[in-house]
Amino acid sequence: MNDIDILVTAALPPFLKHPLEADYRCHDYASSSDRDALLARVGQRIRGLVQGGGTVTPPALLDRLPALEIISVFGVGYDGVPIGYCRERDIKVTHTPDVLTDDVADVAVALILMTGRGFVRANRFVRDGEWVRRSPELTTKLAGKWVGILGLGRIGKAIARRVEAMGMHVAYTGRKPQDVAYRYVPDLVSLAAEVDFLVVACPGGPATRHLVDARVLAALGSDGTLVNIARGSIVDEAALVRALADGTIRSAGLDVFENEPHVPDALLAMDHVTLLPHVGSATHETRKAMADLCKQNLDRWFTERAGLTLVPELQ
Numbered sequence: 001m002n003d004i005d006i007l008v009t010a011a012l013p014p015f016l017k018h019p020l021e022a023d024y025r026c027h028d029y030a031s032s033s034d035r036d037a038l039l040a041r042v043g044q045r046i047r048g049l050v051q052g053g054g055t056v057t058p059p060a061l062l063d064r065l066p067a068l069e070i071i072s073v074f075g076v077g078y079d080g081v082p083i084g085y086c087r088e089r090d091i092k093v094t095h096t097p098d099v100l101t102d103d104v105a106d107v108a109v110a111l112i113l114m115t116g117r118g119f120v121r122a123n124r125f126v127r128d129g130e131w132v133r134r135s136p137e138l139t140t141k142l143a144g145k146w147v148g149i150l151g152l153g154r155i156g157k158a159i160a161r162r163v164e165a166m167g168m169h170v171a172y173t174g175r176k177p178q179d180v181a182y183r184y185v186p187d188l189v190s191l192a193a194e195v196d197f198l199v200v201a202c203p204g205g206p207a208t209r210h211l212v213d214a215r216v217l218a219a220l221g222s223d224g225t226l227v228n229i230a231r232g233s234i235v236d237e238a239a240l241v242r243a244l245a246d247g248t249i250r251s252a253g254l255d256v257f258e259n260e261p262h263v264p265d266a267l268l269a270m271d272h273v274t275l276l277p278h279v280g281s282a283t284h285e286t287r288k289a290m291a292d293l294c295k296q297n298l299d300r301w302f303t304e305r306a307g308l309t310l311v312p313e314l315q
Contacts, residue, residue: 001025004302005045007065010052016074016291020050024298039064048298053077053095054260059085070301074294076100076155076281077231078311079205093311094297098154099289100281105158107280108199108229111253112147112163114274115225116140116197121271143167148195150188150212151202151230152178159199171195174202188212192219197227204231214239217249225251229280232257241266244273255280 006024008017011031020026027046032038043064051057053075059082062068071081073095086093114120118139125136147163149156152172160170160182170182173191177184185191188211192198198220202208212226212235220226226249228235237258243249245266255276257263267273281287293309300307 002302004047005042006048006050006298007042007046008050009057009061010050010055010074012050012052012074013287013291015288016050016294019291019295020298023295024048048072048302050074050294050298051080054080056080057082062086062089062091070094070298072294072297073311074290076104077204079203079231079233081311083311092301092308094294094301094309095311096290096293096297097309099293100286101154101158103283103286104155104229104280105162107255107276108155108159108201108227109162109166111227111229111255111274111276112142112197112199112225115227115251115253115272116142116145120274145169145197146171146195147197147199148172148185148191149182149199149201150174150191150234151200152180152182153201153203155229156199156201159201168197189216189219192216192224193221195220196223197225200226200228200230200234202230202234204233208234210234210236210239212236212240214243217243220249222247222250224249225253227253229255232260237264244270 001023004024006020006026007029008026009029027038027042029035029038044066046065047067047069049068049071051073053073054077057080062085068091070092076095076097078093078095081093118137122136125131144167146169149159149172152174164170171185171191171194172182173185173188200212217239241264244252251272253274256278260278263275267275297308
């Protein structure tokens with residue numbers, strides 16, 4: 001073990017926690033019963049901080065860590081990190097992109113399949129013994145349908161490749177057009193109006209909060225389906241509940257929510273909504289790769305200070 005002190009602000013899996021504890025002096029802020037006392041004792045010595053992708057790290061906490069050099073996020077999301085504050089203090093912020101791209105894209109496609117083809121209801125139909133009494137419902141053919149992707153980054157492109165292989169058409173929106181074969185639509189409302197499935201794949205944070213609002217859902221229309229595998233904050237959840245309840249949109253497939261792990265009762269009661277417990281990256285292989293990169297970012301900073309996986313805003 002070296003003499004570097006690390007503050008851990010989220011519950012970590014053993015395959016990250018144990019390697020960190022082997023190489024660093026780790027202080028468990030997440031489960032501490034007296035966090036003020038912990039910070040009073042070790043705050044001045046903390047040089048690194050490890051948090052989860054959905055963890056909120058307030059500036060008030062960072063104010064108590066004057067020696068902090070780096071935040072290593074165990075996740076691809078870093079919307080809980082005060083990026084402007086970190087830039088002012090020259091605190092490096094790293095994360096774990098790329099390694100979870102395929103798994104998250106798979107979940108997006110699964111939600112398209114489950115909402116479009118009704119596979120969740122079909123499974124329940126068989127298990128409830130309904131098949132011996134009546135025929136299953138007809139659902140929606142996916143080939144030939146349009147998928148609109150909000151945010152054509154690494155994950156967005158992986159989703160596009162998958163649905164294109166299924167015979168679906170792809171359009172997208174973002175800050176600017178990219179050199180890709182898919183159709184660019186500069187406005188989110190216009191994109192929603194033109195597609196059958198709107199997939200949310202952009203970063204979270206203040207800039208995208210409630211970007212998918214009542215106006216976007218109205219444009220998606222009564223034959224449209226919303227799929228969100230990004231961050232719950234990007235969708236106005238209250239507006240989504242209303243749109244699903246009154247038939248403004250046809251259905252939704254959601255892996256993320258505004259107040260996880262709490263899901264609105266109204267969504268739980270809706271048969272035309274598919275709900276997953278934020279499992280986009282939840283495979284053994286990917287979580288281990290995320291853990292390895294999270295620790296590797298710390299190791300690189302404290303040894304060679306090169307090769308870090310920095311968040312784009314701080315590159």
